[in-house]
Amino acid sequence: MQKQYTLNDALTAVRQGHRSETVAILNDFLERKPKIGGDWLKIAGLAIRIGELDKAKQAADIYRAEMPQTLRHLINYAGVYAETGDIQRGLKLIEPLIKKELDDPSVYHFAGTAQAQLGELDRARNYLIHALRKMPQSGITWFTLSSITDYKKYPELLNKLEQAFATIPEADAKNRQQFYYSLGKAYSDVGRFDDAYQAYSAGAAIMQQASRFSASADEQFINDIIANHSAEAVAKLPQSRTSYNRAVALLGLPRSGTTLLGQMLAAHSKVKGAAETGAIGYASMHLRNDNFADFPGFMKQHGDPQGAIDHISDVYAHVVNQQFSGANLVVDKTIQLSRHFAIWAQAFPQGKAIYIQRSPEDVAWSCFKSNFRSRADWSWSPSDIASYMRHEERLMKHWLDVFGDRVLSIRYEDLCQQPEQTLKQVCAHLGMTFEPNMLHFYKDNGPVFTSSVGQVHEPIHQKRIGLSAQYKDFLDAWRQS
CATH class of the missing domain: 1.25.40 (Serine Threonine Protein Phosphatase 5, Tetratricopeptide repeat)
Incomplete structure (x- = not known):
């Protein structure tokens, strides 16, 4: 008799990093469709947590069918679709309620947030102001x-x-x-x-x-990555046999211009989109921190190293294909992708990367003022920012030495001051021809989920270059760290 899994089984599998087991449990739930009411929302959340966006939508559909047709349940349902990146679907569910002039501010907050992510800033502002009148x-x-x-x-x-x-x-x-x-x-x-x-x-x-950030632990982690991933050690790693050829990595600190460059590239006819896909994390969630720090050592001990790297590339492709269908390139700007870059590079041996840098002072200040929440708990103090940036720069210098011309380095300031010339460099690196439409990315681009939401829906400009100079006290504290 086949075991019938529980929600707790799914939670345990996720916590232990057992992605394949979690997928099997999710499939079991979706096939049986047990009457678990509001717990279908938790199933959807677990699916999102491991990059199974299609399964999250299926769970949300069951949730919607089982639960009473209340406003709160509808917003929860629309929220799952928005979280999977299907913002338009979420809006289609919510905006009819606005036409009914409901008093619930959460309706207007949801619609305002979604419209902001889509670049409809005037409409978003009106919705949000209306929500604030109520709350x-x-x-x-x-x-x-x-x-x-x-x-x-x-x-x-x-x-x-x-x-x-x-x-x-x-x-x-x-x-x-x-x-x-x-x-x-x-x-x-x-x-x-x-x-x-x-x-x-x-x-x-x-x-x-x-904050759980430890500057000393982070320094040791980077030391270990650099020590264990020499050019010789990386050369001995197996390369995936994948036929997936859509992968482009966009590396750089948060607030260094990754979102701007990603949106510019997404305007190209041969690029499907740009996003923090999280795919490399989902594909390697079975690895522990020490495995990331010494991936060559992990692979040496693996019974089937070729199968292991093939599995990572297959899961990565599966996750990305749910977000971006088709055959065009996808730009992955996931935060901390640099720390998984050796794995990414072996999973996609033909993949190219762009490393974008920006004035350290401007990056430091911009990180401090950005409400990253728990994704970047190093960004809440000048000293932690200084430490994190210092070691991230060391790591990227190492990857440039190891991977050579697979990684193109550009500067944010050049992208703003000489956009066409810089984009031509990037396009040549990716085997594409520059298209003038890339300079007009703000007119018709995809949704933005980062703190740059208001900035990348406007023409390119230089107003933010040197803005950190206005914050001398912060810079003094940062430089002294």
Whole structure:
């Protein structure tokens, strides 16, 4: 008799890094369709957590069919589709409710967030402002609105933001944190740079309490990667036999211009899209930290090293193909892809990479002011930022030595000041011909899920080059670390 899995079995498999087992458990649930009500939402969440987006949608469909047809359940259902990248589907479910003029602010928040990600900034702003009329104490709504708003053009919104913040209790730390980052953005827009730094610092201090980042552990991790991945050690690793030839890696620190370059490339006729796919993480979730630090050593001990790298490339391709169908290139700008780059490079031996760099001062300040949440807990203090950046630079220098002309280095400043010339270099590296439409990426591009959402839906400019100079106290603390 075949075992009938439980939700706890699925949770355990995910925690232990057993992706294949998790997939089998998800398949069992989707085939049996047990009456588990709201737990179908948890099944969808687990599917997203391992990159099984199609299974997440299937679970969400069952959730929708089983649960009462309430507004909350509809928003949950639409949220799964949005989280899988199908924002249009989510909007189609929610926007009819707006036409009914419902009073629930969550409807307008959802629609505003989705429209912002799609680049419909005026419509997004209207929705978010409407949500705040109903619920002015919503920090996440203010934060989303701030990311797409220039407060110089909307000074009345700054007054309302300050008034709303004054009503937030000290004990409501999570909400205050969102308000602090919103205020920081607003004060920066209107040139109140000291106030902006104080607001960002207050928000970061709240986040710092939950940080697990250890500068010494991170340094050791990078030391181990560099020591164990010499050119000789990498050359001995098996290369995948995959026929998948869509992979392009976009490397660089957060806020170094990866989203901008990704959107420019996505405007090319031979590129399907650009995103933080997370695919290399899903494909190698069975590996432990020490395996990442010494992948050659892990492969030496593996009973079937060729099969192991083929499996990683197959899972990666499966994950990406769910997000981007077709045969065109896909630009992967996943955060910390540099730390998995040796694995990626062996999984896709024909794959090319672009490494984009930016003024360290501008990167450091931009990381500090970006509300990355738990994905970058090194970004909440000047000293942690300095340490992380220093070791990331060492790692990238090492990969440039190991992989040579497979990686093209460019600078953000060149991309802004000489976009056509820089893009021609990138296109040549990827075996493509430059297309003028790449310079007009902001007119018709894909959804953006990063903190650059408001910036990459506008023409290229140089306004953010050197912006860190306005924050001397931060730079002093960063440089002294």
